[in-house]
Amino acid sequence: MADLKTVGTSVPRKDAIEKVTGSAEFIEDRYMGPMLYAKMKKSTVAHGKIKNIDTTRALKHPGVKAVLTGKEYPNRIGLYLIDRTFLAVDKVRFWGEPVAVVAAVTEKAAAEAVDLIEVEYEELPGVFDPREGMKPDAPIIHEDLANYEIVPIFYPEKGTNIANHFKVRKGDIDKGFAEADKIIERDYYVPQMQHVPIETHKAAVQWSLDGKLTVWSTAQSPNVVRQLLAKSLDMPMHKIRVISSYIGGGFGCKAGASIEGLLVPIAQKFPGHIVRIVFNREEDMQGTFTRQALYSKLKTGVKKDGRITALQYEMVWDGGAYTEYGVNIVRAAGYSSTGAYDIPNVKTDSYCVYTNNSIGGPVRGFGMCEMQWGIERQLEEIARELGMDPLEVRLINGMKKGSTTASGQVIHDLDYDKCLKVVADKIGWGKKEESRDGKYRGKGIAGLVKCPAQPSNAASSAMIRINEDGTAHVMIGATEMGQGMLTAISQIASEALHIPVDKIDIKVPDTDFTPYEWQSVGSRITYTCGTSVKRAAEDALGQIYRVAADLLETPQEDLSFDGKKVFSAKNPDLTATIREVADSCKKCTGEGIAGPIIGRGSFVPTNMTNLDPETGQGNPGLFYCFGATGVEVEVDPETGVVKILQLACSIDAGKAVNPQLCTAQLHGGTIMGLSTALYEEVRFDKGIMLNRNFTDYKIATIDNTPHMDSFIVETPETNGPYGARGIGEQPMIGVAPAIANAVSDALGVDFNTFPLTPERVWQAIKNKK
Amino acid sequence: MTEKLVINFTVNGEKEEKEVIIGQTLLKFIRDELHLTGTKEGCEIGECGACVVLLDGKPVNSCLILGVELDGKDLITIEGLSKNGELDRVQKAFIDHAAFQCGYCTPGMILAARALLDRKPNPTDEDINEALSGNLCRCGAYQEIREAVKASAEKK
Ligand code: FES
Ligand code: FES
Numbered sequence: 001m002a003d004l005k006t007v008g009t010s011v012p013r014k015d016a017i018e019k020v021t022g023s024a025e026f027i028e029d030r031y032m033g034p035m036l037y038a039k040m041k042k043s044t045v046a047h048g049k050i051k052n053i054d055t056t057r058a059l060k061h062p063g064v065k066a067v068l069t070g071k072e073y074p075n076r077i078g079l080y081l082i083d084r085t086f087l088a089v090d091k092v093r094f095w096g097e098p099v100a101v102v103a104a105v106t107e108k109a110a111a112e113a114v115d116l117i118e119v120e121y122e123e124l125p126g127v128f129d130p131r132e133g134m135k136p137d138a139p140i141i142h143e144d145l146a147n148y149e150i151v152p153i154f155y156p157e158k159g160t161n162i163a164n165h166f167k168v169r170k171g172d173i174d175k176g177f178a179e180a181d182k183i184i185e186r187d188y189y190v191p192q193m194q195h196v197p198i199e200t201h202k203a204a205v206q207w208s209l210d211g212k213l214t215v216w217s218t219a220q221s222p223n224v225v226r227q228l229l230a231k232s233l234d235m236p237m238h239k240i241r242v243i244s245s246y247i248g249g250g251f252g253c254k255a256g257a258s259i260e261g262l263l264v265p266i267a268q269k270f271p272g273h274i275v276r277i278v279f280n281r282e283e284d285m286q287g288t289f290t291r292q293a294l295y296s297k298l299k300t301g302v303k304k305d306g307r308i309t310a311l312q313y314e315m316v317w318d319g320g321a322y323t324e325y326g327v328n329i330v331r332a333a334g335y336s337s338t339g340a341y342d343i344p345n346v347k348t349d350s351y352c353v354y355t356n357n358s359i360g361g362p363v364r365g366f367g368m369c370e371m372q373w374g375i376e377r378q379l380e381e382i383a384r385e386l387g388m389d390p391l392e393v394r395l396i397n398g399m400k401k402g403s404t405t406a407s408g409q410v411i412h413d414l415d416y417d418k419c420l421k422v423v424a425d426k427i428g429w430g431k432k433e434e435s436r437d438g439k440y441r442g443k444g445i446a447g448l449v450k451c452p453a454q455p456s457n458a459a460s461s462a463m464i465r466i467n468e469d470g471t472a473h474v475m476i477g478a479t480e481m482g483q484g485m486l487t488a489i490s491q492i493a494s495e496a497l498h499i500p501v502d503k504i505d506i507k508v509p510d511t512d513f514t515p516y517e518w519q520s521v522g523s524r525i526t527y528t529c530g531t532s533v534k535r536a537a538e539d540a541l542g543q544i545y546r547v548a549a550d551l552l553e554t555p556q557e558d559l560s561f562d563g564k565k566v567f568s569a570k571n572p573d574l575t576a577t578i579r580e581v582a583d584s585c586k587k588c589t590g591e592g593i594a595g596p597i598i599g600r601g602s603f604v605p606t607n608m609t610n611l612d613p614e615t616g617q618g619n620p621g622l623f624y625c626f627g628a629t630g631v632e633v634e635v636d637p638e639t640g641v642v643k644i645l646q647l648a649c650s651i652d653a654g655k656a657v658n659p660q661l662c663t664a665q666l667h668g669g670t671i672m673g674l675s676t677a678l679y680e681e682v683r684f685d686k687g688i689m690l691n692r693n694f695t696d697y698k699i700a701t702i703d704n705t706p707h708m709d710s711f712i713v714e715t716p717e718t719n720g721p722y723g724a725r726g727i728g729e730q731p732m733i734g735v736a737p738a739i740a741n742a743v744s745d746a747l748g749v750d751f752n753t754f755p756l757t758p759e760r761v762w763q764a765i766k767n768k769k
Numbered sequence: 770m771t772e773k774l775v776i777n778f779t780v781n782g783e784k785e786e787k788e789v790i791i792g793q794t795l796l797k798f799i800r801d802e803l804h805l806t807g808t809k810e811g812c813e814i815g816e817c818g819a820c821v822v823l824l825d826g827k828p829v830n831s832c833l834i835l836g837v838e839l840d841g842k843d844l845i846t847i848e849g850l851s852k853n854g855e856l857d858r859v860q861k862a863f864i865d866h867a868a869f870q871c872g873y874c875t876p877g878m879i880l881a882a883r884a885l886l887d888r889k890p891n892p893t894d895e896d897i898n899e900a901l902s903g904n905l906c907r908c909g910a911y912q913e914i915r916e917a918v919k920a921s922a923e924k925k
Contacts, residue, residue, distance in 0.1 A: 012864055019872030020860040020879060022807015022847030029806035198811040198819050198873045198907050248809070248873030249907050281812040482871030482908045664867045664913060671909030694816035694905065703898035705911035 199248020673735025781849025
């Protein structure tokens, strides 16, 4: 792959000029037509029966056009487990659940009318801790769980709050522990977090008189929105059009479908009008997916030489009130439950449990941050117990070519050792810095791995239209939420098509015009969409050669295309411009040869399998991406403040399609990880979310962003486009454990949870004394 | 019903006279009445900086100010930063350094950076951190933003 022209170069972002000039169109920037504004009435109890909803006063309020409740619109929706309705029907399951929606001519009128709706509840005992929720006498949150439609790779337990129990049984766990010289066992806890993209969730819908539904949405996947709406509303897909704009950050919270369908019955009453909903910050934090909290027990058996012989992992996830999406996070964490390590004997039980907390769902990392927190902390404890270097323990057990995952999948394309070593070298691993001015210094390292958690049939497709002048349009269904997809995908198209990247146009999707894409999630687009685009480009290039061969009356094999002209290597006189080939090519006699060139390509994984329901064995990973984080900290024992002195991150990108954007992703993920490690925790009091704004829920700002050193490792992914694999989520995974390991190293105290707030660190120091 | 007031102001170099609803925030006025949608809303309560504009050259959160306060003032929004199709050097530096991802915080970020550079043509890292600490970027482009702001200074 030595002679790549575009892939591997840092061309500027396709969306650059638009984004620095304010002309990039986000959904709320579009003028769509005459508007009605929607606002939700939210539940004031976490678990309760709805006795009565009185909408009479709201309906009479000036400017109000319609009020809708769950009784009138009980349609269900869900990605993997159809457990959700757009509006609560009969009962509410979390604080802030929408119970009614108002549409009015102004936002203000809608908000006023919401206050006029009166709802009577009969409060029910709630479940706020999933460990309690698993007990036989726990209040049941979804009485109908056994009757919900579900993708048959999930295992709900009838008559309980367990929405999925995923099992791994690899090797012989008893034998593994018997072989061990030492057994280490700890509990860990990871709290909920929120994605807080700076752009909140927004959607608008329009119903036209011919029965066509148009949806504008901040959703990460227009195709999934269309698919779920088609099912929920029992409509054919060609009657639903979902339009994407630029998305102001997703990080998982805009995956699947949620708010779009809420507005449909109102739109149907007012054909031609646009009914729009815009979540404010509080609604966004409280009413959309949160990262599921994880309570876990991890037990590891290890030989004196550091080799791990057995791992037993019990994970209890707080799925929240609805787990239509969360069941798959629990599954992914289960089949990946050895993290970046090759462990022969594994027993894992991963439970998704309903509670009356906010809805759990996907967040950057998809369970890996939470699950690998335990792994990477425990490795530290193992190293200490054995008196070994934590890096050494990681290198001994780390996955190598031919290693197997918890699910028994064999891994091929990786250099995890290198990922670890580059960050260790950078932070001066092994050199203990003395404490200064009464402040303690420490170093920590953590590894990471993740594969896309997607169904084995999650597909992608692409079309490339060659214009009459030899420029091209790439059409795909992936969304642009900052990750740089438009740029990377056009680079792949350019590489395969030989047309320069600045002669290629690419846009965000519109399901009426762009071909199918499952979802822009799971760090999969570069690989999946990239592969289909590469195939579409090769298809178009093949057509270019075929047409040119006909025109020049020379064998196709002799032809080359340099982006401007097709020419024969054997006879320099035989040349045709791309314009001649692309513009409805005809011979000098006037006889036509070919019409416009359209390339097509599609992709579906062929290396994935179902997993055995009892043992969890099989191939769930499309590809595995490894990396590592290294940190040096300074801790002030007086205040408990953790200062980051050095932060190094590495990722094995296979091939960085655009090194600058790849680095930006690496930094962005690392900062999000740092933010969760030090600041972020959603707090609940009996289901009531307490921190619902940026003052109470702090995220990293520029003034607490340390300098980062980043390393892109490139071990080609055999089946990835030009060797590339996705890296968007991964960098976040190792940061929290690396920081905790460093703080531990500095203070000699352990942390089984984060964020490492000054209060928590100070308390830990105090407890030690 | 809704009370309005006539105000006079300059927006991106053009003099304007317009009615503003009393009680409407400057942010809403800019987006809904002036149709300058480059200015973004991320929180409405002064916590995120997505809505930063320059008022008489100073960066302000437009969600915290009323539209009527624009009377007699000079407003610069992101749309007014490039001149005759030529990008401001901060905008160029943001592109060169990939200092944005989703781009939603970017207009506010660029204007806050512009204001800093106008005040301090050669800011230190600390100056940049301080000036931009009210602008949240969830995509985490902070390191690139810092580099971009410094590069704009050096090119002066
Ligand atoms: S919208 Fe003004 S500071 Fe967030
Ligand atoms: S670029 Fe996305 S929030 Fe800053």
